[in-house]
Each structure stands twice: as structure tokens, then as C-alpha cells.
Amino acid sequence: xxxxxxxxxxxxxxxxxxxxxxxxxxxxxxxxxxxxxxxxxxxxxxxxxxxxxxxxxxxxxxxxxxxxxxxxxxxxxxxxxxxxxxxxxxxxxxxxxxxxxxxxxxxxxxxxxxxxxxxxxxxxxxxxxxxxxxxxxxxxxxxxxxxxxxxxxxxxxxxxxxxxxxxxxxxxxxxxxxxxxxxxxxxxxxxxxxxxxxxxxxxxxxxxxxxxxxxxxxxxxxxxxxxxxxxxxxxxxxxxxxxxxxxxxxxxxxxxxxxxxxxxxxxxxxxxxxxxxxxxxxxxxxxxxxxxxxxxxxxxxxxxxxxxxxxxxxxxxxxxxxxx
Numbered sequence: 001x002x003x004x005x006x007x008x009x010x011x012x013x014x015x016x017x018x019x020x021x022x023x024x025x026x027x028x029x030x031x032x033x034x035x036x037x038x039x040x041x042x043x044x045x046x047x048x049x050x051x052x053x054x055x056x057x058x059x060x061x062x063x064x065x066x067x068x069x070x071x072x073x074x075x076x077x078x079x080x081x082x083x084x085x086x087x088x089x090x091x092x093x094x095x096x097x098x099x100x101x102x103x104x105x106x107x108x109x110x111x112x113x114x115x116x117x118x119x120x121x122x123x124x125x126x127x128x129x130x131x132x133x134x135x136x137x138x139x140x141x142x143x144x145x146x147x148x149x150x151x152x153x154x155x156x157x158x159x160x161x162x163x164x165x166x167x168x169x170x171x172x173x174x175x176x177x178x179x180x181x182x183x184x185x186x187x188x189x190x191x192x193x194x195x196x197x198x199x200x201x202x203x204x205x206x207x208x209x210x211x212x213x214x215x216x217x218x219x220x221x222x223x224x225x226x227x228x229x230x231x232x233x234x235x236x237x238x239x240x241x242x243x244x245x246x247x248x249x250x251x252x253x254x255x256x257x258x259x260x261x262x263x264x265x266x267x268x269x270x271x272x273x274x275x276x277x278x279x280x281x282x283x284x285x286x287x288x289x290x291x292x293x294x295x296x297x298x299x300x301x302x303x304x305x306x307x308x309x310x311x312x313x314x315x316x317x318x319x320x321x322x323x324x
Contacts, residue, residue: 006215024225035064159190
């Protein structure tokens with residue numbers, strides 16, 4: 001079973017992508033990269049396209065609604081030489097993205113999706129793919145129009161988050177529509193939505209998809225990729241600053257070290273940009289990612305309380321040493 005880490009804004013940064021690749025992900029995706037941001041020379045947008053050594057195959061996901069901007073962004077992503085695929089987001093339901101006419105707003109506009117993909121395909125030799133949803137709501141299925149838009153524009157694949165826009169990230173996953181998409185498509189199909197364990201992954205794989213994409217199910221459990229492939233737990237060994245070999249502490253520390261590595265890399269490459277200091281950078285990532293490793297364990301409630309007060313790297317190290 002081919003498994004990929006889905007693009008998730010705020011989560012699929014370089015440190016997390018590398019960790020998931022080390023834990024069995026066959027492919028990872030960047031956070032959503034704004035085509036308009038690239039077109040207007042935004043350095044913070046370019047930060048999202050940076051990779052760390054050892055990440056494995058990475059695809060760049062772009063969002064936008066302007067063909068010229070997406071063509072430029074596809075060219076820029078290709079020119080970095082970092083990516084194996086360029087993906088158009090036509091499914092994100094976040095209001096800020098939708099209000100820009102991008103993300104899930106495109107589900108209602110298959111003709112525009114065709115235009116955007118065609119513009120992107122012209123500007124890159126990399127495979128261009130589409131990530132979308134079946135339609136805005138269950139009584140308005142536009143999946144077949146979106147498939148036609150992708151295929152006639154020259155897209156190399158389509159991934160379906162098999163929930164309608166109205167469902168956001170909850171509710172039933174429509175595997176029947178995903179299976180029908182596999183039957184109709186002339187291009188490879190990926191599936192996304194609701195995969196949290198081997199049972200849900202198997203159910204999605206049985207639709208015939210070429211790839212199972214995992215998003216929120218990997219955020220708290222990045223080792224899920226090894227589990228789905230039936231691989232033994234990764235021997236993480238020991239790392240500096242960790243007493244003993246508690247796998248969660250080792251994983252936490254590995255992830256933390258990658259976050260520090262990435263922060264230093266950005267600061268050196270973009271000396272004129274505002275890259276937060278070590279404490280600020282770690283604090284943000286701590287509250288996004290790191291506390292999740294200990295969810296459900298004894299003492300997790302106290303850990304969450306202490307996390308809310310943590311603002312420095314030294315406090316993070318101390319908390320890690322104290323946690324049972």
C-alpha cells in the first residue's frame with residue numbers, strides 16, 4: 001500500500017515531513033503555498049517550499065484562483081529542483097482560502113479548475129495533480145466534471161478527499177464515490193479522509209486507489225505509516241537530552257532537534273527576513289505538534305497545563321526530562 005502524508009497548513013512543515021518519511025511515508029506534501037504570495041515575492045511563502053536533508057520525495061501543493069499566478073508558481077516550484085510533483089488544492093474549506101476564490105471554492109468551478117491546471121501543466125515538466133472534494137454538498141456532486149477538467153487539462157493524477165465541502169473534516173467518508181472515481185478515471189487516483197488506523201486504511205485501499213493519503217491521522221501518530229505497511233517499530237535509539245529509551249520521548253526530541261535545525265537554516269538563508277528567535281520558533285511548534293505525542297498517557301492533563309505556560313527551549317527540555 002502506497003501511503004502519503006497529506007498537505008496540512010500549519011503541520012506539514014519540513015521537520016514533520018522528514019519525520020514521517022523516516023517513519024514510512026512514501027510521499028509527503030508541503031503546506032499550502034500561495035501562488036499569489038510567490039507572484040508577489042513573499043519570502044515567508046518561499047519558506048514553506050524549503051526542504052531539510054533526508055526528507056524523501058516531496059510534492060509542492062499550491063493554492064490560488066488566478067491562472068497566470070498559478071503558472072508562475074508552478075514554474076517557480078519546478079525551478080527549485082526539490083519536488084517530484086506539483087499539486088493544485090481545490091478542496092481546502094478554510095474560510096480565508098475560500099473567500100479568495102481558492103481551495104474548496106474551486107469545487108463549484110470545474111471550468112476554472114481546468115484553466116488553472118492547464119496553465120500549470122504548460123509551465124513545468126513535473127507531474128501536475130489535483131486534490132479536490134466530491135462537491136460542495138451531498139445534493140450537488142461535481143466530481144465527474146472535476147475529473148474531466150483534470151484529465152483534459154493534462155493532469156497526471158487526482159486525489160479525492162471523499163467528504164463534501166459542507167462536511168469540513170468530519171462525518172462519513174464517501175468511499176462509494178471514491179471507488180466510482182477509480183472506475184472512471186484514466187489517471188491515477190489517490191484517496192484521503194478519515195484514515196486513522198489499519199482498518200480505515202484497508203477500507204480505502206479496497207476502493208482500488210493508487211495511494212492512501214493520511215492527514216490528521218498522522219499528526220498525533222506519525223508512526224502510522226509503518227503500522228499500515230506491517231513494518232516493525234522503528235528503532236529510534238537514544239538521542240541527546242533524553243534519559244532512557246521511551247519511544248515517545250525519543251520521537252519528541254528527534255522532532256524538536258529538526259525544528260531547531262530548520263529554524264537555523266531559515267535564519268541563515270533569509271537573513272533579511274523576520275525569522276523568530278529560537279524560543280519563539282520552538283514555542284509555536286511545540287503547541288502545534290509536540291504536545292500531541294503524549295496525548296492519552298498518564299499525566300497528559302498536567303503536561304497540557306504546563307505547556308500553556310512554556311515559552312523557552314530550556315523549559316521544553318526541562319518538561320521533557322520531568323514527564324514520566
